[in-house]
Amino acid sequence: MLLPTVLPALGALILTVLNPNLSRPELCAGSPTDEPSTMTEIRPAMTSQSTIALRESLATEFRNFLPADAVLSAYEDLAPYECDGLSAYRQAPMLAVLPDTVEQIQHVMRTCSARGVPVVARGAGTGLSGGALPLANGVLLSLAKFNRILEIDPDNRWARVQPGVRNLAISESVHALNLYYAPDPSSQIACSIGGNVAENAGGVHCLKYGLTVHNILKLDIVSVDGQRATIGADALDSAGYDLLALLTGSEGMLGIIVEVTVRLLPLPDVAKVIMAAFDDATQAGNGVAGIIGAGILPAGLEMMDNPAIRATEDFVHAGYPLDAEAILLCELDGTAAEVDAQIEQVSRVLNEHGASDVRVARDESERLRFWSGRKAAFPAVGRISPDYYCIDGTIPRRHLGTVLQRIAELSGEYGQRVANVFHAGDGNLHPLILYDGNKPGELARTEELGAKILELCIDVGGTITGEHGVGMEKIDQMCIQFDAKTLAQFHAVKAAFDSNGLLNPGKAVPTLARCAEFRAMHVHHGELPFPDLERF
Amino acid sequence: MPEGLTEIQEAVAQAAATNTPLCIRGGGSKDFYGREPRGQVLATTSHTGIVAYEPSELVITARAGTPLRQISAQLDAAGQMLGFEPPQFDDNATIGGIVASGLSGSRRPYSGSVRDFVLGVQCINGRAEFLSFGGQVMKNVAGYDVSRLMTGALGTLGLITEVSMKVLPAPAQEMTLRCSVSADRAIKLFTEWARQPLPVSGASHVDGVLRVRLSGTEVGVAAARAALAAEEDPGGDDFWRRLGAQSIAFFNDSRPIWRLSVPSAAPALDVDGDLLIDWGGALRWLKTDADVEQIRDAATRCGGHATLFRGGDRRGAVFQPLSPVLLNWHQNLKQAFDPGGIFNPGRMYPEI
Numbered sequence: 101m102l103l104p105t106v107l108p109a110l111g112a113l114i115l116t117v118l119n120p121n122l123s124r125p126e127l128c129a130g131s132p133t134d135e136p137s138t139m140t141e142i143r144p145a146m147t148s149q150s151t152i153a154l155r156e157s158l159a160t161e162f163r164n165f166l167p168a169d170a171v172l173s174a175y176e177d178l179a180p181y182e183c184d185g186l187s188a189y190r191q192a193p194m195l196a197v198l199p200d201t202v203e204q205i206q207h208v209m210r211t212c213s214a215r216g217v218p219v220v221a222r223g224a225g226t227g228l229s230g231g232a233l234p235l236a237n238g239v240l241l242s243l244a245k246f247n248r249i250l251e252i253d254p255d256n257r258w259a260r261v262q263p264g265v266r267n268l269a270i271s272e273s274v275h276a277l278n279l280y281y282a283p284d285p286s287s288q289i290a291c292s293i294g295g296n297v298a299e300n301a302g303g304v305h306c307l308k309y310g311l312t313v314h315n316i317l318k319l320d321i322v323s324v325d326g327q328r329a330t331i332g333a334d335a336l337d338s339a340g341y342d343l344l345a346l347l348t349g350s351e352g353m354l355g356i357i358v359e360v361t362v363r364l365l366p367l368p369d370v371a372k373v374i375m376a377a378f379d380d381a382t383q384a385g386n387g388v389a390g391i392i393g394a395g396i397l398p399a400g401l402e403m404m405d406n407p408a409i410r411a412t413e414d415f416v417h418a419g420y421p422l423d424a425e426a427i428l429l430c431e432l433d434g435t436a437a438e439v440d441a442q443i444e445q446v447s448r449v450l451n452e453h454g455a456s457d458v459r460v461a462r463d464e465s466e467r468l469r470f471w472s473g474r475k476a477a478f479p480a481v482g483r484i485s486p487d488y489y490c491i492d493g494t495i496p497r498r499h500l501g502t503v504l505q506r507i508a509e510l511s512g513e514y515g516q517r518v519a520n521v522f523h524a525g526d527g528n529l530h531p532l533i534l535y536d537g538n539k540p541g542e543l544a545r546t547e548e549l550g551a552k553i554l555e556l557c558i559d560v561g562g563t564i565t566g567e568h569g570v571g572m573e574k575i576d577q578m579c580i581q582f583d584a585k586t587l588a589q590f591h592a593v594k595a596a597f598d599s600n601g602l603l604n605p606g607k608a609v610p611t612l613a614r615c616a617e618f619r620a621m622h623v624h625h626g627e628l629p630f631p632d633l634e635r636f
Numbered sequence: 637m638p639e640g641l642t643e644i645q646e647a648v649a650q651a652a653a654t655n656t657p658l659c660i661r662g663g664g665s666k667d668f669y670g671r672e673p674r675g676q677v678l679a680t681t682s683h684t685g686i687v688a689y690e691p692s693e694l695v696i697t698a699r700a701g702t703p704l705r706q707i708s709a710q711l712d713a714a715g716q717m718l719g720f721e722p723p724q725f726d727d728n729a730t731i732g733g734i735v736a737s738g739l740s741g742s743r744r745p746y747s748g749s750v751r752d753f754v755l756g757v758q759c760i761n762g763r764a765e766f767l768s769f770g771g772q773v774m775k776n777v778a779g780y781d782v783s784r785l786m787t788g789a790l791g792t793l794g795l796i797t798e799v800s801m802k803v804l805p806a807p808a809q810e811m812t813l814r815c816s817v818s819a820d821r822a823i824k825l826f827t828e829w830a831r832q833p834l835p836v837s838g839a840s841h842v843d844g845v846l847r848v849r850l851s852g853t854e855v856g857v858a859a860a861r862a863a864l865a866a867e868e869d870p871g872g873d874d875f876w877r878r879l880g881a882q883s884i885a886f887f888n889d890s891r892p893i894w895r896l897s898v899p900s901a902a903p904a905l906d907v908d909g910d911l912l913i914d915w916g917g918a919l920r921w922l923k924t925d926a927d928v929e930q931i932r933d934a935a936t937r938c939g940g941h942a943t944l945f946r947g948g949d950r951r952g953a954v955f956q957p958l959s960p961v962l963l964n965w966h967q968n969l970k971q972a973f974d975p976g977g978i979f980n981p982g983r984m985y986p987e988i
Contacts, residue, residue, distance in 0.1 A: 169856055171651075239947065253899075253901075254831065255827050255831075255900075255901035255903045256899040256900055256902075257830060257831070257900075276830075277831075279831070280833065299777065300777045300781070302775055306774075306775065307774070310748065310752065313752075313781070313784070314748060314752050323961065327961050327962040328961075329959060329962055329965075331962065333897070333939060333940060333941060334899045334938075334939035334940070335897040335898050335918060335939060335940035335941065336744065336745060336749065336750065336897060336900075336915065336918045336919075337738075337788075337941075338897070338941055338956075339941045339943070339955045339956035339957075339958065340955065340956075340958050340962060340966055340984070340985070341785060341788070341789050341793075341965075341966055341969060342738070342751055342784055342785055342787060342788055342789075343785075343962070343965065345751055345781050345783070345784035345785060346780060346781055346782075346785045347786075348781065349777045349781055350780055350781075353780075354780075366830070366831055366832050366833045367833065368832055368833045389692040390692075391965055392692050392693075392805075393691060393692040393807070394695060395715055395805035395808065396805065397805060398693045398806065409734075420978075434835070434852070434856060435831065435833065435835070435852075435856055435859050435860070437855040437856060437858075438835070438852060438853045438855055438856030438859070440855075441853050441854070441855050442853065448782070472923060476792050479929055493772065494773040494774065494775045494776055496690075496693055496772060496773060497692065497693055498690060498692065498693060523775070526773070526774035526775050527773055527774060527775070528774070528775045561771065561773070562771070562773050563771055563773055563775075563776040563777075563778050564778050565776070565777050565778050566773070566775035566777065567775055567777060568777070569777050570777070570778055570779075574778070575964070578778060578779065581779075582768075582778075582779060583768075585765045585766075585767060586767045586768060586769065586779070589761065589765075589767055589782070589973070590779050590780055590782075590970070592972035592973070593780050593782065593785075593969065593972055595968075595972065596781075596963060596965060596968035596969045596971070596972045597968070599925075608779075609779065621893070
């Protein structure tokens with residue numbers, strides 16, 4: 101996990117606490133700027149003479165085609181880039197560049213490619229898996245200046261935007277046209293669309309409206325050697341392999357996203373939300389299956405357990421029943437007549453599944469209040485614990501009861517409290533492990549508990565990440581989820597785009613050697629999935 | 637290993653060892669599609685069966701050779717369906733072929749394409765290695781999305797042995813409306829409707845007749861019907877099924893049939909021939925003897941692409957040619973999955 105001993109490639113890595121004092125909603129960890137001063141010392145990027153020389157010569161080269169203030173090489177200028185939303189991982193880059201034209205990006209890539217320097221692209225830096233963690237010997241390519249909406253086509257219902265545009269800004273810009281962009285990660289006021297594509301971001305509404313991959317039409321990519329290419333089209337498909345799907349969620353490992361064309365949908369006439377309380381979390385899980393089984397696909401279907409309910413109620417007063425073991429929030433959207441019919445049907449299903457209380461938000465303000473609790477769940481948990489660590493696994497829904505039970509047992513075994521917040525409709529769990537980073541050993545125990553929960557997800561046929569990405573955080577769990585041949589195939593895919601491994605190297609897909617090392621310390625169910633691999 | 641899989645893997649290993657090109661084939665219902673097939677036929681039809689289906693999970697997992705009709709029947713019995721409305725050109729179509737071809741039916745613009753519903757794929761690569769990508773859950777961002785890369789790759793990257801797909805609840809009610817209008821007028825109406833939250837699940841225009849299908853709850857469909865001025869088409873269900881199967885009269889023609897995928901509001905194309913519009917304007921079927929370049933130009937001018945779907949010269953460029961950067965990536969990916977070039981060589985492009 102996060103322990104430096106198993107991260108030899110990142111020797112300079114400093115562990116710090118995860119900070120819940122959020123300036124943005126629902127980030128698992130604090131933003132780089134709001135870390136407490138008690139933080140462990142951050143080391144400057146590099147010290148060796150050869151790397152200092154490289155930094156200076158590269159900076160000089162970049163200043164030939166970039167404005168002076170777009171090339172950052174002083175340590176104090178680089179500090180804001182040393183982590184993304186997962187602030188437990190920190191590393192200042194060798195250099196940071198902030199180009200504002202695609203030609204400049206191409207030039208940066210040509211330069212780095214020719215000199216064999218790795219590049220890590222960064223959008224808003226809200227990612228939760230360390231995908232934008234810089235490299236000590238690499239260039240950090242910030243896309244922050246690419247923040248313009250370039251074109252909106254209401255008749256074909258798409259918007260062509262630069263990668264640094266914030267997710268929510270897209271929907272805001274087309275609201276007057278009665279259109280919106282559906283994927284709504286909870287960081288949507290801050291996260292950028294380029295990062296959403298790189299991580300295949302989800303959100304509360306993806307059960308009905310899909311993930312980022314389902315809602316984009318076209319990308320412009322700059323390749324590792326600086327060539328610009330368009331994948332996808334303004335049409336619904338394009339010729340050849342589905343590179344649009346492959347690039348989505350590829351965590352900056354295959355190309356730099358320099359333009360995104362997103363699909364827009366007509367705003368629904370009406371959205372209504374039901375809140376149902378249960379005395380038993382398994383019953384709530386069955387209620388979810390009951391709704392889907394009745395042939396209804398809600399716009400959102402969320403679940404919170406008692407610790408999460410208590411924390412949020414205390415924080416935002418959403419009107420949740422404090423004595424419930426679990427609540428479900430079910431949103432239905434469509435035409436007024438349709439929504440009314442479905443509200444009635446869902447209420448019946450929830451009552452049949454033993455809900456102790458079923459309430460339909462009476463008006464828009466109550467609907468927003470019901471949602472405010474869910475949306476504030478992470479910072480709310482942050483108020484009741486010095487620190488927390490957010491997990492992102494997905495499981496087949498039928499195992500929800502078992503998995504919840506097992507998480508509770510693990511929580512007891514490790515002596516760490518866990519609050520659970522789920523995208524229940526699609527089986528995506530966000531257990532939040534509460535801990536105090538200032539207490540010796542708690543962070544390490546938390547990480548181990550987190551790893552156990554992810555393994556539990558794999559055991560029931562799920563995955564280690566539903567929407568946050570692998571990045572640096574879950575790279576070891578990749579060794580459990582995939583066998584050596586499949587991992588080797590992933591490396592071959594990367595090499596097809598980046599034969600020298602310069603784009604965000606070391607993230608998302610572990611090397612086979614790393615997996616062997618991880619395995620040596622971590623035998624799962626007494627089986628080794630790499631029996632043929634030499635161990636050292 | 638289940639029946640058929642060992643034999644398939646051995647056949648691939650043998651072909652890899654002897655550099656023998658293989659032509660992967662399910663039920664053969666799409667033998668006509670793509671560039672001319674070549675190589676020794678390797679059938680997936682012995683590898684059949686629904687592996688897992690739990691309606692409340694909205695996921696079905698089936699082996700590649702499973703007939704589509706078997707899957708549809710099972711889903712239908714549980715009140716569910718494949719949301720992308722796979723075109724079934726004959727009774728033999730298999731789920732593996734559906735995924736490999738990447739073709740979606742009339743519901744595509746409204747509920748998604750075949751790749752949108754693919755959650756996981758098991759496959760054999762060109763080194764005869766058995767690999768598993770994705771899974772059976774709705775949200776999964778661990779590793780590159782190879783499942784969706786395989787979708788529509790025409791078997792050139794690997795032999796798909798099993799797929800997991802998201803399924804949807806079948807709508808409580810469906811109704812087809814029709815009216816007689818010109819193609820230009822139909823495109824305008826489709827555009828107007830698409831900007832409103834109407835429960836449209838199909839919109840086509842052929843031989844001067846516009847048809848629009850509404851799907852949803854009883855009240856939702858009734859409300860939409862009242863909003864759209866058109867008469868009910870009692871033969872609607874049959875029409876959409878036959879449109880998907882390409883068994884309506886339009887497709888019975890000696891001229892080559894082109895598939896043009898374009899932005900939905902693009903005006904009617906300036907090419908001689910007969911036109912059928914589907915996907916609310918985003919898909920145009922064109923029967924024409926016009927020059928290939930003229931057809932491709934018409935598609936690219938409005939931001940789309942053209943495929944020679946049936947008939948014509950299958951030795952030439954059936955699919956829209958790729959830019960040099962994209963072709964290079966295609967060749968590199970082919971090399972990454974199938975270094976010996978044994979799977980369906982040339983079926984998509986001569987270089988892969």
